[in-house]
Structure formats: C-alpha cells, structure tokens
Amino acid sequence: MILRNNVLDVKYVWGGVCPHKAITMVEDEEGFRYPEIDQELCIDCGACRRICPYINIPEKNQHKPYVFGGYHKSSGIKDQSTSGGAFSAIAEVFCNENYVVFGAAVEGLRVYHTYTEDKKELYRFRRSKYVQSFMGDSYKRAMQFLKDGKKVLFSGTPCQIAALNNYIVPAALKENLYTIEVVCEGFPSPLLMRKYFTLLKERHHSSVREVDYRYKDRNRWDFEVMKITFENGKVMKKDRWFNPFWIFWSERVMGRPSCDECPFRTTDRVADITLGDLWGVHKYCPELYGNNGGSSLVVCNSEKGEKLFKQAEKLLYGHELAYEDALKYQRPMRVIVPANEKREMFMHDLKALDYTSLCKKWKPRTSLKVLFSKYIWGSNRQVVNFWKVKSYFIKPKT
DSSP states (O other), X not given: XXXXXXXXXXXXXXXXXXXXXXXXXXXXXXXXXXXXXXXXXXXXXXXXXXXXXXXXXXXXXXXXXXXXXXXXXXXXXXXXXXXXXXXHHHHHHHTTSSEEEEEEEEETTEEEEEEESOGGGGGGGOSOOOSOOBOTTHHHHHHHHHHTTOEEEEEEOHHHXXXXXXXXXXXXXXXXXXXXXXXXXXXXXXXXXXXXXXXXXXXXXXXEEEEEEEEOTTTOGXXXXXXXXXXXXXXXXXXXXXXXXXXXXXXXXXXXXXXXXOTTOSSSOSXXXXXXXXXTHHHHOGGGOGGGTOOEEXXXXXXXXHHHHHHHGGGEEEEEOOHHHHHHTOGGGTOOOOOOTTHHHHHHHHHHSOHHHHHHHHOOOOOHHHHIIIIIIOTHHHHHHHHHHHHHHSOOOO
C-alpha cells in the first residue's frame, strides 16, 4: 500500500538526486516504510546507491570522544526534554547568527523533519518520538542553506545523519554542517499503536490528539511514563511496567528488521555529537541524578562537535565522564542486538489480532518483585539516597 501523503513527502527527498523522481516510500504489511523504485522511470544512474548509507557507509570520526553527563540549568527546559535538555543547550549556543536548525517535530500523531531559523522554535525538536520521521525535502533544503553560506545544525537518527553526509556534496559544504544523532535502538512497528488508538477511541469516545512517549510526570524520568491526550481534552498516563508498548519493545519482538542489523551501532560514529539518556547515572555518577528529573549523556565524536559543545557547557550542570563507564550502560552504541526469536510469531499475531487479544496472549504480568522495587523501595532513587548519606558521613581522605 502506498501512503499518498508520504509519497509526495518522500519524492521531494530524492528530487535532488533522482532526475526522474522514480523513488517513493511504500509501507509494508508490518507498517514500516521502505524505498521503492519505479523501474519505468528509473534510468539506472546510480545516484540513489551513492546516497544510501547502507551501501556506502560514510567515513566515521576518529576523534577521541569527549564525554559529558548532566542536565540543563533551566528546570523548565529540562522538564520539557526527554532526558536532561542537552540538545536545547547545544542548539541555543549554535543559534547566534546566520543559522538554521533541523530536527524532528510533531504535528498531531505525525512526526516529520523540518527546520527553523528562529531559536524561539527550538522547543519543537525536544522529546523522543519513537516514530519513523518523514524526511520530506530536509536534505535538499539543508544543502541549499549550506550553499547560501548558512550554518546548519541537523539532528536525527544515526542512519539519517549518515545519509545526510552522503547527500551533501561537495565536501567543502560540510565545513558549516554540524550533526547530532540520538542513541537509537531502531523503530517499533506503528501497527501496535494504531490498534491501541482504535481501542482508546472506542473506550473514551474521542480520538487521540497527541502522545508523549517519555513524559516525566513530576520527576519520574526512569519510569518512562506514556502520556496520551485526547481531542476532548482528557489525559491518561501509563507507567512502563503496565504499558504493553514498552514491554513488547524491550522484548524486541516488533522492531524494524533492518534496524536489527544496523551498521551504525558501533563505538565509531558518523555524527559530530551523540545524545542519549544518562542511563546508569545512579550507579557511577549519582551526583548527576537530579532527583530523577532526567539527565543527558553527551558524546562529542569530532573536534568540531566538541568545540560546539564546550560553548554549551555553561548552560548545563554536570561534568566530564569516562567513556568506558558511559558505554557500559549504552548498549545501542556498541553492539547490534538481534531481534527476539519469537518476533515472527508476534508480528503474525499483531497483524491478525485486535489489541486486547494481542496483549492477553503476549503481555506477561509484571512481577511483584519489580513492582515493590520501583514503587515501594524506590530502586534507583534509593541507591542515590544511600550515596548521599554515605557521602555526608564518610568524608574522602585528603
């Protein structure tokens, strides 16, 4: 099935490469979009193969990474961000003059790449979306801005950044291009959420207006709360241990197949800067926990990226971290995690069953041990509290 709006969107992407606009994006039966070539329009010029980051993996950075952990000093910006607001800090110092910033924005339930030349609109690019973004003509526009002499900051997933690096020619244009990638584990099938939205509409007599996949809900960053807002104004929230989306996602039974073979999950990165959640913060840098309000991991992969981030550090509370420590808790940055061996069976049921029947068959009960650990004991929060007490009574030797 071709999604007509998507086809128009994607044809612009390839408009600067494919002379006959022979490439469109087609959604398969699992809900994932893939490029499809119209052989009647294709002249076999090879331009698309040159751009494709899976065929031609761009050169990766060899710079010794500079690693930072922390969060934005503005509580408002931090609260509006998925982790600690590091992206906002970087973008803010970037936006001094003659700049353009690209990122993924949300319009209802649709996620798409766009740009802004007004730093007041940077909020549009905050928060993780967990949805495959429509790239539109973003690459084409970015290259035109670079040709016009503007500085461009482009954020996206590792594969999107890799494709952009292949797209921008000549290489001299990249002097004013700065790239930021997110730590990515792939894309989940959109079929699950579509079926969930259908069920919710029946139950609440209103369509879903928007979804915040990682709502902090008053300092509950690591609870990964999903917040759903309906057209009638009603709001519902669900913690990760009661949310089938997060359970199925963590079990790796509904990911995009190509993401399970991603060539960009290595310690060598294409982007100038890599951003993610500072997972493991309570274990190796509890002073950056921030009352569970969210904390960012920043890995500067290039000299250019490090120079830009150094300007942003003044807006952040935190400090440098050991690269090896950070990697322990960032599996998507160092290894390719294969799909669950039960993925094929799950996807068969996802296509065949309604949402309620699917969850009844596949969603396991959350153990009482986990519930006690998270809601009674406090888990990560307790680890940090013990560290605070120990730090108070046991002073370091001088």
